[in-house]
Amino acid sequence: MMLLMLVAQLDTLDRVAAVVDDKAIWLSDVDERALLYAATYGIPPEQLPNLRREVLQQMVNTELLYLKVREDTAIHVSEDEIRRAVDMQIQQLKGNMSDEEFAKKLQEAGFTLDSYRRFLWDDTKRTLYIQKYIEYRIKPKIRISEKEVEEAYERLADSLATPPEFKLAVITLMVRPSASVEQEYYAKAKRIYQQLKRGAKWEEMVQKFSDDRESAKVGGDLGIVPKNALPPEFVREIERTPEGSYTKPLRGPQGYHIFWVRGKRDDAFLLSHILVRVKPSERDVQETMKKAKRIVKKLKSGYSFAKMAQRYSDDPVSKANGGELGWVSARMLPPDIVEELKKAKPGEIVGPIASPDGTMINIFKVMDVQEGKKPTKEQIRQLLLNQKIEEELNRLIEEAKKDYYVKIYI
Known part of the structure; x- marks a missing residue:
């Protein structure tokens, strides 16, 4: 949560980021959400400007959808429903933390429990209205035939297969510029x-x-x-x-x-x-690669990977665990590394492999492998359903743009 803060404190820097109908979306609200997202997913500060624009567009689209949904007077969400949903989100965030630990985390993010509840309230209200509209107005109209499922399965099953996972240990050598x-x-x-x-x-x-x-x-x-x-x-x-x-x-x-x-x-x-x-020179890369090859030679002659990681690795997190990373999805790794790992059997050493930018060299130990799996036809059916729901929501957003005033200022 290191990126979180109460952006509302920065009132003198605040301004209107967008207007939808008669509702102003403030830049502080956009930044608050962008920083929460960045903290959750580890997005570095230099990517915040792009993230801010994406978050703003999402907030505009949500407001447009909400306005269209509220046109249907039969759709209603009670305050009790909103309260339960907010409580559930807070409990999920709290996890196994004690009340004191959770309060401290919120304080680091610039919130009290009450202010965080208020922060969640409006978003949750809009989300619940949209979810109810999907459940009662969109889903009942969608029909997916067995033929559609079969054709989609043939077309998509391979590309949607879950990627293999590797249980890995790593020794990372940073290429330091001379x-x-x-x-x-x-x-x-x-x-x-x-x-x-x-x-x-x-x-x-x-x-x-x-x-x-x-x-x-x-x-x-x-x-x-x-x-x-x-x-x-x-x-x-x-x-x-x-x-x-x-x-x-x-x-x-x-x-x-x-x-x-x-x-x-x-x-x-x-x-x-x-x-x-700062980009290391080719000579810097070559010198680090020589060191990595000497380490690999020792590993293949029987040296303990854990001890070598603790001695040589420049990654402080995995180093403390003897180089162990646990299970890593192939999606999280560069394609060239995945191809090398696929060739290895459990217990084998892979590398050294230089990163594309030449800033680090990795040596892997493959501890175990789980093969990827194709999706089931029921999962394909759900995918088709979600696609059709998204198409209808996008249609509603475009319709709302014609019915309501929208102005984006940043």
């Missing part, structure tokens, strides 16, 4: 910083130099970034930097960041950045 390579990229970042200090236009410098091409599309905008999503040394430097000014180049895992400090609040900053990505 001192000369590091100095080269630092000098580049420093030149950019000096040009900015002399009055170069931020937008032009972002487009010309930033290696974060996603955020470059929006001028390097990272949006509202919680302090606890940043390394402590970044926080200290940003706090020292006056609003409207630029930080000196700061070294992060990907390279050097230059931040434009656009705003500050107690728990967060409003930031844009230029990233100068």
Whole structure:
């Protein structure tokens, strides 16, 4: 939950993100949801601008659907139904945490239990109305024939098969740039910083130099970034930097960041950045690969994988467990690694394999394998049902756009 915060505290940075009919959707609400999603799925701060736009569009579409559903006066959701659904969501989030632990987690996210309940209430109300409309107005009209199921099964069964899973242990070696390579990229970042200090236009410098091409599309905008999503040394430097000014180049895992400090609040900053990505040289990759091959040779001669992982791996999480990752879906791995793992039997060593960007080299031990499975025909039937429901919902959204005022401002 490290990315969460109460964006509503940033009221002086708030503005209307969209209007649907007579309802304003505030940027703080969009950011609140985007940050929750980012925290849940581990999305890095530099991807928040794109996520913000996706969340806003989803909120607009949900509001349009809700307006269309409320036209049907026979569809009703009671406050008791909303309360039970909210309680269930809170209980699922709480899991096995004690009341004190849960309160602390909520506090880290900027919520009390009551404020979090209020946060969930309106979204839950809209979701329940839409779900009831689907159940009583859409599903009864949908017919799926056996022929449709058979044809879809023949067409989709292979592509929808669950991927294999591998029980893995890993030794990860980070490819560290040599001192000369590091100095080269630092000098580049420093030149950019000096040009900015002399009055170069931020937008032009972002487009010309930033290696974060996603955020470059929006001028390097990272949006509202919680302090606890940043390394402590970044926080200290940003706090020292006056609003409207630029930080000196700061070294992060990907390279050097230059931040434009656009705003500050107690728990967060409003930031844009230029990233100068530090890329190891081919020689750096070759030297690390030589080290990896020596490790593989020892493993194949009988050395303990767990002990070698604890000694050599640069991944602190798996290293603490002797390199063990547990079960990993093939969907979570690059295709070239999956192909190599498929060839291996339990107990075998796979690698070393360099990552596509050349920043790390992995050595795997395949501990067990579970083959993928094709979906059942009943699952295919459910897929067809969901597709037809989605088509009808999209039709309703398009219809609502003609019936209700919609304006998006960001």
